[in-house]
Amino acid sequence: MTDHKDIATPKRTMEILKQYDLAAKKSLGQNFIIDTNILENIVSAGDVTKDTTVIEVGPGIGALTEQLAKKAGKVIAFEIDERLLPVLEDTLSPYSNVTILHQDVLKANLEEVYETYLKEAKDIVMVANLPYYITTPIIMRFLESSLPIDRMVLMMQKEVANRLSASPSTKAYGSLSIAVQYYMKAEVAFIVPKTVFVPQPNVESAIIRLTRLEDKKLVVKNEELFFAIARAAFVQRRKTLWNNMVNAFGKEPEVKEQLEAALNEAGIDPKRRGETLSLNEFAVLSDTISARGLELKSDNL
Numbered sequence: 001m002t003d004h005k006d007i008a009t010p011k012r013t014m015e016i017l018k019q020y021d022l023a024a025k026k027s028l029g030q031n032f033i034i035d036t037n038i039l040e041n042i043v044s045a046g047d048v049t050k051d052t053t054v055i056e057v058g059p060g061i062g063a064l065t066e067q068l069a070k071k072a073g074k075v076i077a078f079e080i081d082e083r084l085l086p087v088l089e090d091t092l093s094p095y096s097n098v099t100i101l102h103q104d105v106l107k108a109n110l111e112e113v114y115e116t117y118l119k120e121a122k123d124i125v126m127v128a129n130l131p132y133y134i135t136t137p138i139i140m141r142f143l144e145s146s147l148p149i150d151r152m153v154l155m156m157q158k159e160v161a162n163r164l165s166a167s168p169s170t171k172a173y174g175s176l177s178i179a180v181q182y183y184m185k186a187e188v189a190f191i192v193p194k195t196v197f198v199p200q201p202n203v204e205s206a207i208i209r210l211t212r213l214e215d216k217k218l219v220v221k222n223e224e225l226f227f228a229i230a231r232a233a234f235v236q237r238r239k240t241l242w243n244n245m246v247n248a249f250g251k252e253p254e255v256k257e258q259l260e261a262a263l264n265e266a267g268i269d270p271k272r273r274g275e276t277l278s279l280n281e282f283a284v285l286s287d288t289i290s291a292r293g294l295e296l297k298s299d300n301l
């Protein structure tokens with residue numbers, strides 16, 4: 001049931017923005033949700049219960065935070081914009097299970113956050129309407145961290161959601177799909193119309209649901225090399241895998257010989273394009289390359 005006093009209604013949001021003389025900051029990716037139904041759908045996609053501790057990024061004026069606080073045990077939310085602190089203190093005052101951390105999420109000390117707020121948590125879920133200008137760095141920071149996050153339900157630009165969840169041999173498949181799907185099962189949960197935001201973003205949005213892979217997780221010998229090979233394979237998307245690997249590792253005859261042997265051992269035809277390789281094939285290739293001690297020429301990958 002939608003409570004008429006919820007933050008996420010056009011009327012209440014306008015009142016709050018007016019009361020605090022706030023204009024949304026484009027530079028911080030501020031697009032506030034004004035539709036409670038969408039928020040309820042986001043919270044249910046996260047399977048949030050009283051056993052759940054939620055990590056939120058960018059609570060804004062508290063619209064999503066409020067719906068999370070109703071269902072979760074605890075909510076820990078990172079907000080960079082100082083102007084929103086007094087607003088959140090006011091709008092979220094009915095909810096004693098919310099902690100706002102005034103921090104840039106990309107700089108926050110996640111180990112410290114874990115020790116302070118998450119150590120006892122049974123079920124950790126990240127739920128956020130992300131600032132679109134830093135969607136990928138935020139996701140990768142949390143995935144690469146040691147935080148034991150079970151699920152993520154994230155709003156982002158539809159095009160990025162498609163890339164995260166893409167399968168091989170599709171236009172959207174690339175190194176980002178591989179980096180995310182190494183850790184999580186990725187699926188687009190639903191598409192979100194522009195009309196549920198104030199101000200409306202210029203791009204289409206979607207909710208993605210990421211679920212931690214436990215038993216099914218691939219294990220590679222050298223993760224750094226695995227991710228770099230995945231990036232290298234897409235540098236020139238329309239060229240063959242062979243071309244991209246030679247560019248990444250070097251054109252010297254002995255390097256080429258080792259690369260050929262590594263591809264052969266992995267059972268991968270060098271004439272294929274990188275975009276046709278499954279995650280598993282990238283993993284096998286990375287291990288056969290790693291076993292030969294080949295090193296990337298450039299640190300940029």
Ligand code: SAM
Pocket residue numbers: 028029030031032033057058059060061062063064065078079080081103104105106129130131132134
């Ligand atoms: N959760 C609110 C909602 O759904 O209505 C607001 C979402 S808005 C798309 C993104 C929020 O992220 C803004 O509140 C913005 O200030 C915050 N933000 C932007 N960059 C951030 C960063 N580096 N660290 C923490 N919060 C950030």
